[in-house]
Amino acid sequence: MSKSKNSLSKRDEIIEVASKLFYEQGYHCTGVQQIIQEAGAAKGTFYSHFKSKEELGIAWLKARHATWNHWLLQFINPKKTPKSKIVGIFDFLGQWMQDANFRGCAFLNTMCETPDCENALRLEISNHKRELFELFRALTAEHHATKTKIEQEQIATTLFILFEGTLIQLQNFQDLSFLQVAKKQVTALL
Template sequence: MSRPRERILNTTLLLFHQQGFNSTGINQIIEEAKVSKASFYQHFKSKDELCIEFLNIRYDYWVSELEKFISSTSTPEEKILKSFDFLIYMNEKEDFRGCSFWNILSEIPSDKEEIHSVLRYHKNKLRIFFNDEIKNEAVAAHAYLLFESSILTSQLYRSNELIETSKTIIKNILHPSH
């Protein structure tokens, strides 16, 4: 059996992603991770601290999956379009659960500044990805906003239709003459 911290994190990754932050209690995590309450608090002072660790791990996982998915591309345009295909892949893999970051954001009050700061930090790294690939700030912002809204709308409608539409919009923005 793995170490208590690993079991807590693995359990949290599953529960926060499937149930959300508010619906997952520390007692459930303790029970499902098969750790004592003392052991839990030895590793994490609070549920907020655990949430921050969850967000960092989830981000690292998501980015590594995205990088693998787009690794066969050679041009910035291919990378951007393939990143939208990645959303379709993740929807199929995770049953349209959406973005853990947006899901957590919708659940936590604005006074949880440490969590908000982590959310902004990682979302900003995604914005930088689009800026680095597109080189035009306004177009990159448009692509980023389409990407984020594609995640939200595909979760809402349990459909990849608007991801495909976003790809068409991106092609038209990058090549206005077509």
């Protein structure tokens, strides 16, 4: 949920406008001029905060990371067990995709637009995904405390791949039956 425009700094307002446009239109389809215009900023103001579109893109991905993780943790933290939190991550996925009209993941969408693996945007995307993978690892280790580290890693990796694959299929087909199939596999792994 966004803050009121009056409580945002101009920098934050630019990021908020860019976030909406990048997510709805795509990173490369959104120009700096459109962001400046919709944010009601002067060109000089924009460039005093961001030296380039890529710098704005990195700021956007960092902000999106914090927001998305807040949504996820707010959704799963009330759950009592590691197992219910893992299943809750998939419940969150279904709710999030419906709320976003199946627009998909801002990070994956941007990754598809950024073929250079060394690009700074791709590094931010990897950091975001790595943190989600670490959450699966931690919850899996807690839930399967009696399993070996190798078994825990195999299960956590499978859960992460199920999440990412389900996310893509939900975006592609806009059909929640993919989520139901994934949740059956999650339950079997746990």
